[in-house]
Amino acid sequence: MSRTLFKSVLSCLLVLVVSAFWTTPVMAAPKPPSPDMTIMAVGWHNEVTQTRALYQCPAFHCNQGQAYVGNDLAEVCTVWQSGVKWGLVFNRANEHSGFIPVDYLKYADPPQSCNNVGSGTVSQNNYTLYQCPYNYCNQGFATAGDDVAAICYHVANNFYWWWSLNHANGHEGFRAAAGTGGYPAC
Incomplete structure (x- = not known):
């Protein structure tokens, strides 16, 4: 094989390898499971890696609560x-609830869809x-x-509250209740 032909073939192979490298999608590494896989009352343990907002519906324009680094978040769906x-979470540290983009969460998400969560x-x-x-918190609604x-x-x-998800409008939140209603503790 001539030297010129060899260089041409080598150049073509190099172009193919480089272009294949740049066009191949990079798969994101899966998030690790929570080190505390026990379910404490309801939800899977999760955390945020930096302070993030919790939205009262799955959209960035909704009311906001907060989640801080180190808070125990119970992710339900x-x-x-x-x-x-x-992800729909209840922050056990400050009692805020809401939706958060799962990319902001540290650990793997539960396999439960919010479309069929709850009773x-x-x-x-x-x-x-x-x-x-509490009655002074951000307000969503159910009709x-x-x-x-x-x-x-x-x-x-000393009051009972049911954490609820309105499937009709996507609002989540607590509503006053007369007792446990047979539901698990949050």
Whole structure:
């Protein structure tokens, strides 16, 4: 083989290898499972790697709570909305709840879809869903006829609250309750 032909073949191979390298998609490494895989009441343990907002619905324009580094987040489900995969979490440290893009979470997400999470009931009345279990927190809503699923109960200031997800409008939050309702503790 002549030297010129050899260089041409080598150049072509090099171009193929380099172009294949640049056009091959890079797969993101999967997130590790939580070191604490036990389920404490409800949800899988997760954390944020830096301070992040928790949104009252799966969209960046909704009311915001907070999650801080080191907070114990109970992630119960995920949902795709507008090209973003969101995790629904309850922050056990500050009692805020909400949706967060799963890319901001440190550990693997639960396999549960938010589309079928909780025990659904049809709302008989209009009521407020608070982003934490207190009347002064951010407010979402449920209207009569909405499919509102209770996920768990929480006790704050000696009152019962059901953490709920309104499947009709995507709002999540706490609503005052008369007792546990047979739901697990948050």
